[in-house]
Amino acid sequence: MIDIITNMLSMCIPFSVALLLASIGEMFNQRAGVFNLGCEGVMAMGAFVGMLIPFMAGGGGAVSEWYNFLGFAAAALLGALFGLFFGVVTVTFRAPQGIAGIGLQMFGVGTAGTLFRHFVGGTQSIPGIPDIDIPLLSDIPFFGDVLFSHNAVAYLAYIFIPVAWYILFKTPWGLKVRAVGTNPRAADSMGINVSRTRYEALMLGGALAGLAGAYLSIAQAKMFSDTLISGRGFIAVALVYFGHWHPAQIMGGALLFTLAQTFQTIVQSMGISFPYELAVMLPYILVIVVLSFTSRNQTTAPVSLGKPFNREIRT
């Protein structure tokens, strides 16, 4: 029994990384007042590019770690470009964000699939990146497996949580982001460039979504397929609401969701007689239930979320 729990929990951390990166990215978008439903599409593009580079370099065989790094870097850059593009559409041209996001999602998922079939073809795997056992700490029974023997990107993603918190609450840029998402008119009257700040947040959010996608293909699945992202981009958007736009609470949400997912995998693999359809549904139901019970605390919400800003038009 303890083995099962250890097994379940040790899967939880690495499996949560993609969600975590994407939802922290989405948090920056939303804090600045723009929600990007296209997260799923950006992740798909990131996953494809991230996988393509080590695959091309090694033809499916072993490659230098640098190619994996290059894959991540390319995915982040591409994600930032998608964020920039989304900014042009929603900030400069003030298109409705929901529709624009759905468009971006379809474009990203579709393009990634098409390019994948063109450049790669069928199911091809890549070696991926290895787990690193942290000396001494990974020898601790139970905690060693659960916390201290994962791949490097997983560690970095978790280190990024306090960094994101610091950026948001302790730097001038974070202050600007929070202001333009809550009362852009006030920010504008204080001489803050609302559009520019929103662009910057969207690019950071896009880069993180791209990284999240690349994590799925390079570190987690070690392959790419059309269904690799399977709704994680949308879950990431939901987790931002769930976590009240706060990095620590978003991390909690990502872990909870992943735990439910690993739980259902384990239930299935152990052959416990439980309708697997229900087990697969569990994480998603959990998100809906928790979302409907979380308090809507208007004092932290970026209340200008989804509203384009135009200085000379009064609302």
Next chain:
Amino acid sequence: MENKIRSLRMEHISKRFPGVLASDDISISVGEGEVLALVGENGAGKTTLMNILMGLYQPDEGRILINDEEVRFRGPEDAFRAGLGMVHQTYMLVPSMTVTENIALGYKKAWKHMHLDLAAVRSRVVEISERYGLAVNPDAYIWQLSVGEQQKVELVKTLCLGAKFLILDEPTSALTPQEVDELIVLLHKMTEELSIIFISHKLQEVKALSNKVTILRHGKVVFSGNTDDYSSQEIAAKMTGHEIVLPKNQGNPSNDEVALSIRDLVVMSDRKTTALDHLSLDIHSGEIVGLAGVSGNGQRELAEAINGLRKVESGSISFYGKEIAGCTPREVINEGMGYIPEERNTEGIVPAFSIKENFILKDVSSAPFSKGGFLDGKKIDSTAESLVERFDVRCPGISTAAGSLSGGNIQKVILAREIERRPKFLVAVYPTRGLDMGAVEFIHQELLAIREKGIGILLISEELDEIMDLSDRIAVIYKGSIQRVLDKAEATRERLGILMAGVKEE
């Protein structure tokens, strides 16, 4: 940059918005230590002019000179750098941030590369608030503060950012009478160091504060002069283009039957605290009862409870003998209750609907506007035309979106709808808040006219003059219960002020 602003002039400023000429060849000038009052009715172009001065709007024509040198402001940052600071009518604060964080937004000296030096901002806030006697708590969140406190934050903010020239857009429009007096004293002290332009249409403040006055009407300067040379009446007449004398309630007190009888009413506020604490009040038909009090003492909750918009915890509301506590808004309306809500733009009208649609909001499913499930367009149009005419709603047409009208005209639309329904009683909450003199005059006349017809009115207001002009009796509310009810003859400003502050009379 540290130089004082000895003079500021705006010359021949024009600004066009789609369909309107908001500023038409306006020139103003302010010297060192002077206070200029910029006066005019709503929509006269005062705020637009100040937004141009702050670089928020670009003028189509004209120029701005500071110390006789021409300046160009591409954005508010340029204006800050020149030493200008503006307190906007709708406060420019981020509610989810603390006072310190809000000020840090503009205090670039604290912006280090990877770090925001909030401690430096905080000490600057403390320094400024002590120097000018503006008591603010630097660690409070904005959403926790009252409107008056938020305004102090705005003033501290502007001063922290180094303003040597203050622009105040209707600084008193949301303040209680006590807060207004306090503000006037504060601003007087500040004029020792600063020049001020303030926008207002309240003439007592103009008289109390300013040296010079400039009056705008329809985007044009119609008058400029020294404040002391003119009386309030003269300024009011120049502002509206005609003499204004606000009507007074000259009638005899009503001895008619009790229309609305409230007994031991208990109601909760949005924050789940007790808003009304066993409140009791009787209002007769044909009588105006003014409810005086500092805002936030339960006025809003009382109006909502009467109209079925807020849950009644205990107590009774009897309306011509029928119990309406706990009824739905529809049932209360059907009993003959009229309601002018506090927030005219969000509760009084549907802004995106046309004027004629807003007229029939409460009668969409009954005759004469609805027949067999269809709306009768002709009937609606003809009613709307006659209401617009009778209530002098200034609008391009009855199909114009109600939200695009000015505050005074929106209030006339609401008043027209409520009066046209021939209510048995009217609850009017802050009916003239933020309106110009012309509109106030009109609304006061209408309220007195329906009183003559035997309709009872509960008038909730924070303007003591309004309450004293219109009421037969005045009830003072404090912390959710009625302190005392005074007859018109016994009420004085001083006595009401003492009661409103919660002091019990023996």
